[in-house]
Amino acid sequence: MPAPLSRAVSSNPSGSPRFSKSPELLQATTDLSEPAGLACLADVFVMLCDWRGRSTWTSGNDSLGKVGELIWEHLALDSLEQAKHALGQVVAIRVPQVLDVVHKNGDRIRGRLWPLDSPEIAVCLLGSRVPGNLRQLSQRERDVLDWLAYGFEPRSIAEKLDISISTIHTHLKHAREKLALPTLESLISFAARYCYPMSLPFEQKT
DSSP: OOOOHHHHEEEOTTSOEEEOOOHHHHHHHHHHHSHHHHHHTTTEEEEEEOTTSBEEEESSOGGGOOTTSBTTTTBOHHHHHHHHHHHHHHHHHOOOEEEEEEBTTSOEEEEEEEEOSOSTTOEEEEEEEEOGGGGGSOHHHHHHHHHHHTTOOHHHHHHHHTSOHHHHHHHHHHHHHHTTOSSHHHHHHHHHHHOOOSOOOOOOOO
């Protein structure tokens, strides 16, 4: 089982984060050095920040924030309080949070925040840009993709939403057409990356 990120990160004398040479992190670094890995994560970013929300390390996308800036510095006004509240929850009561916010440039960003074990490196943020064409989907199509991203099969989603299995397949077909995705597998991959639900109760998948 991979070591927790909090154990793999420490601070060097200059104050910037340093990654330990654990086998898991070395393998991840190797994987990301491959063209396929870089292409897969082109729209994904990682930030580490202290308990105040100030970034101590980023994966390199300056448009989303630089080291030394507050993680909400580039967010639209309506998203500021949401980001501050989420950070407070992670730092104060160590509960992971999911964010759905808007960047100043209009991009929608979804992110997950996890607590770490150091005041200087207190939170890890993993985020991804949400494609604009996701807005073309109806609310019901979004609902179906949210459950799909959570790992439920169409029949189980039909039970959750109290609609027929044929209606579920219709929603999936329309979503795939709107998103210009060729197969159901590509739709599942899209949902897993961009449509994970904001919050769902833990329950056994069926």
